[in-house]
Every structure is written in C-alpha cells, then in structure tokens.
Amino acid sequence: MKKLGIVYFSATGTTKALAKAIEEGANEIENTQVRLFPIGKEQLVDGRFVDLAVLSKLGECDAIVFGSPTYMGGVASQFKAFADATSELWCEQLWANKLAAGFTCGSALNGDQSSTLYYMITLACQHGMLWVSVDAAHGYTKKNINRLGSQLGVVAQTTSESLHEIDLATAHYLGKRIAGLLNEKTRVPLLHDE
C-alpha cells in the first residue's frame, strides 16, 4: 500500500476542493491510500505550527502534496508556518526521496501563483524530495487539463470562490499521476510511458 499525504491550508474551501480532487485522482490507482492534512488555526500558536504529530504522519507517506492559496505572491502564512515547522525533519533529511508536488489558486489568471509553486519546489528540494511536474503541454497534449499552461504544479483561478472545472480536472490528474508513479508496477515503465 502506497501512502500519499496532502497537506494544505484553505480559508474559503477552494484549496480544499482542489485537495479533494487530487485525492479522488489518486484513489483511481489501486494500492494507494490517501490522507488529507488540513492546516487549522488550532495548530498555530503565536504564528508557529505546533502540531508535530502531523509531521510524523507525513513522514510515513511515500509522497506529499503541498497546497495553499496564493496570498500576496506566495503561500499563505499558515502554510509557511507548517513549512517552518518541518525544519527539525530537515536536519536529518527524513523526507528525502519522497515524491512531492504542489497546487495553488488565486483570483487572477497569472497573479504570481508561479511564485507560490516555486516556493513549494524550494521546500521540497530542501527536504531532498523529487518534484513531480504536470506533464501536459498546453494546447498540444492532454487538452482537457492545464488550461493555464503551468507545469510546475496545479494553478487554479477562482472567481467568487467557484473553481473552473478544468482546474479541478488538472488537480484530479496530478493526484492520479503521483499515485501511478508511486505504484511499483507503473514505476517500472515510468521512464517510457506515453
């Protein structure tokens, strides 16, 4: 059984909906167990993330997906508090070699959501993880996803807190993709498929 953890902060429910879509996508692959870890204010004391049990549970996962809305050109401070709390694990590189990926949303089509994903990539690299991109060339392949053209991770645009269905489909695809990469059987042909 391969384990996939999705750790995210959601204020309005939009990022949560993306997390759910990733979960559903991952569950389409057999032998996958998905667990969601929403970041809540009860876990934040004086601006610090203190729920270390979450870090321990994420440590049992084979892949971790990071999610946050884009606030002022970066991850929400609540997500950053979580990221800062992982520094203990960093010292020992306890998450090394796990797969990592990310998703975000914002109110504009190109409103620095990339900056949020670059931060998540930086966090993953600090942990020695392998970053999984979105293998969909905008306008050429997998035309039913990735309408915005981001391949660093999932970028969603939200207006009035409703998500575009293609953005949800991109999230669903990313979940399925990571679960597939984790699965032994799909990993053998990993480097040659499609």
Add this chain to the structure above:
Amino acid sequence: MKKLGIVYFSATGTTKALAKAIEEGANEIENTQVRLFPIGKEQLVDGRFVDLAVLSKLGECDAIVFGSPTYMGGVASQFKAFADATSELWCEQLWANKLAAGFTCGSALNGDQSSTLYYMITLACQHGMLWVSVDAAHGYTKKNINRLGSQLGVVAQTTSESLHEIDLATAHYLGKRIAGLLNEKTRVPLLHDE
C-alpha cells in the same frame, strides 16, 4: 524630511542587527527619518498579523525595507503573516511608487536566501513599488561589501548567531543607498552618478 520604514521579523537578534545597520546607514544621509517596525508575536493572532496601525505607519514612509531570516527557503511565517495582512492596501495600491528593498540571513552561504529575496521582490511588485538592488559587483566594485555576490538585496550568513562584519557593512550601505535615492538633491543626479 524623507521617511524610511524597516519592517522585519527577528527571532534571535541577527535580523535585528541587520535592521540596525540599515538604520545607521540611512541616518548618514541628511533629511532622513528612519523607523523600525519589528514583528512580534503579540501582533499575531491565530497565525494572522493583526496590528493594522503598523500598516498605516508604513504607508507614511517613502521607502520600506523588508527583513526576515530565511526559514526553509523563504521568509519566516511571521513575516509572511505581515505580508498577507497588506492585501487590504494592495487593493488600492496604496504603496505604489514607494522604494522597496530587502535583507535576509541564513546559516549557509547559499542556502536559498535568494528565494527569500525573490519573495520580497514579488511582494514589492504586487504593491507597485520600485525595487532597489545592491549596486556592487562582487570582486570588482565596492569591494568592502557584498562578499557573497547577491545584488537582489542583502544576504547575510550567520554562524552561531554572530554576523560577518562585511554582511553588516552591506546592510549599512543599502540603508545609505536608499536614503540617498529618496533625497531630492541626490535624486537629480541619480541616473548618472558613480
């Protein structure tokens, strides 16, 4: 009288020392009033920055310098909470055209401190500000500063919480540089000096 605000988070005193060095540098330019705004945990409730009076005071400044240690490849969550709280001002672009700059520190020579500065640049651009870089070519000009070669802003490396004196000198220089740029008289030859 030109006003320069320095808003920063410091956990151990290292970032505060850099802020002080910037203040001292700025004070070497006549007609400059510097004010420090340390971010404290009493300003953070449930992970959110709630001291809106600080935002108002920063709004009176002609330049704002951002400072944070680099934690897990980005600004500290406490600084990010401050940044997130500026979203109200963003809507009206109340900080447009102010000068902006940044400084950070970390325990490694090249430990993703750039990522922290890129975030501060992104924040400044979201506010319509003008980003002031460090005009010192490593190994060629101003050889008494910028030993690490970063021109996005001030990068300091700290070991055992003691700062390298050249990094402090770089911070001092940046303060003086910004205050000079703010000063009417130095602004006229701004584009041609040195």
Add this chain to the structure above:
Amino acid sequence: MKKLGIVYFSATGTTKALAKAIEEGANEIENTQVRLFPIGKEQLVDGRFVDLAVLSKLGECDAIVFGSPTYMGGVASQFKAFADATSELWCEQLWANKLAAGFTCGSALNGDQSSTLYYMITLACQHGMLWVSVDAAHGYTKKNINRLGSQLGVVAQTTSESLHEIDLATAHYLGKRIAGLLNEKTRVPLLHDE
C-alpha cells in the same frame, strides 16, 4: 530630455508590437525620447551578442526596458546572448540606478512567463538598477489593464500571433509610467501621487 531604451528580441512580431506600445505610452510624457533596440541575428556570432555599440547607446539611457518572448520558461536565447554581453558593463556597474522594467509574451495564460520576468529582474538587480513594477491591482484598480494579474512586468498572451488589446494597453501604460517616473516634475510627487 529623458531617454528610454527598449531592447528586445522578437521572432514573429508579437514582442515588437508590445515594444511599440511601450514606446507610444512613453511618448505621451513630454520631455521623453524613446529608442528601440531590436536584437537581430546579424548581431549574434557563434551564439554571442557582438554589437557592443548597442550597449553603449543603452548606457546613455535613463531607463531600459527588457523584452523577450517566453521560450521554454525563460527569455529567448537571443535575448540571453544580449544579457550575457552586458557582463563587461556589470563589472563597473555602469547601469546602476537606471530604471528598469520588462515585458514578455507566451501562448498560454500562465505558461511560466513569470519565470521570464524574474530573470529580467535578476539581470536588472545585477546591474544595480531600480525595477519598476506594474502598479495595477487586478480587479481593483486600473481595470482597463493587467487582465492577467501580473505586476512584475507586462505579461501578454498571444494566440495565432494576435495580441489581446488589454495586454497592449498594459504595455502602453508601462511605457507611460516609466517615462513619468523619469520626468523631474513627476518625480517630486512620485511617492505620494494617486
């Protein structure tokens, strides 16, 4: 007379059209002289940019705007060849304190055009320049420009080589903005206007 130089690479004419829009915007401000510097293959020998006279002419400008299409997540190699050739000027920081800004275009709405702008910012910071952002909050201020929400610079999306008129308007605005910042008279109230 304030001088603004626009240096860009354009393969299909799209980036050139953005450059023209910036020129037109800048020309709306009195006392501004704009000059375009298209990068052509005759300036490239063995992949290196060899037209050093262009660098010299840009050195006479008070502001320099960088333009390139986004190719594979970054500036076109032709633009990069130009950037690499500026290393001689870098050593002496000959472009320090000039204003800088950037524009790019791509076929997707959010196809790593930000990455191109981050590179241009990095280049500007290496030269000790001041980066001018787009002071338009998507959905709140200046609603007739910046439909995509990027404030690092101008991002345009092009389909079948036709530019969206709002993206052209954003470019026009950026030109006017920079020329205004360069003009003495508008510079005095620079920090407080609007």
Add this chain to the structure above:
Amino acid sequence: MKKLGIVYFSATGTTKALAKAIEEGANEIENTQVRLFPIGKEQLVDGRFVDLAVLSKLGECDAIVFGSPTYMGGVASQFKAFADATSELWCEQLWANKLAAGFTCGSALNGDQSSTLYYMITLACQHGMLWVSVDAAHGYTKKNINRLGSQLGVVAQTTSESLHEIDLATAHYLGKRIAGLLNEKTRVPLLHDE
C-alpha cells in the same frame, strides 16, 4: 542498462569538470551508462541550437542532467539555445517522467546561481520530468558535500578557474544519487532508505 545524459555548456572547462565529476559518481552505480553532451559553437547557427541529433540521443536517456555556468544571473545563452530547441519535444512531452537535475558554477558564493537552477527546474517541469534535489542538509548530514547549502542542485564557486574540491564532491554525489534512483534495485527502497 540505465542511461544518464549530461548536457552542458562550458567555456573555460569548469562546468566540464563538474560534468565529469557527475559522470564518475554515476559510474559507481552498476548498470549505468553515462554520456556527455557538451554544447559547442558549431551547434549554434544565428544563435539557435541546430544539432537535433543530440535531442534524439537525450530522448533515449532515463535521466538528463543540465549544466551551465551562471552568466548574468542565468544559464549561458548557449545553454538557453539548447533549451529553446527542445520546444519541439515539449509539444509531445517526449521527456515526461525522466529524472532531471542540474549544476552550475559562478565566481561568487551566492551570485544568483540559484536563479540558474530555478531556470533548469522550470525547463524540467515544462518537459514533465521529475526534479531530483540534493538531499544533504548543510551542517547536519553528508557534511563532506554541499558546503554552500544549496539543495536545488549543485552550486559550485570557482576562483581563477579552479574548483573547490567539496563542490566537485557534491557533483560526484549527485551523479551517484541519480544513477541509484534509476537503478531498479535501489528504486524499490527509494522512499524509505536512510
């Protein structure tokens, strides 16, 4: 037999030395075949990379490592010309799921080499690849490598064209790491080792 391709541009031999160190590290893992692809000026016509046979050979590799000196805050234009030429492959995502990693060098300790690595990450993500980071926490684990603290990839500092031996060791380690990840046997415990 797993294939690893290293594609790089080297003007002075420094980047080539890093490529060689990666090759040697990879060769320590059985069942690995390494091939170097230096980018030469004979492959560049009018600033474009025209040796499409190289792209085809890289397509046969299971992992591709990108290398370039940092010039003016980014990859060398010669490397960018290569990257631009991969756009044909991008349309079909022919490199999807391959492993990717990167290395760079510069004359300063923190002279925007991160910017070069971020570009290589962006390129890898555009191709749907999986980015392999350096799983060494500066000052805590694997203390004989990664003296500069970068985990995005290998950053080397070079003075007078001589490389620091620890930077070469970091490159050697990265080669061994990728070859290990490619090897079936080491891939099974990939997510749990050390």
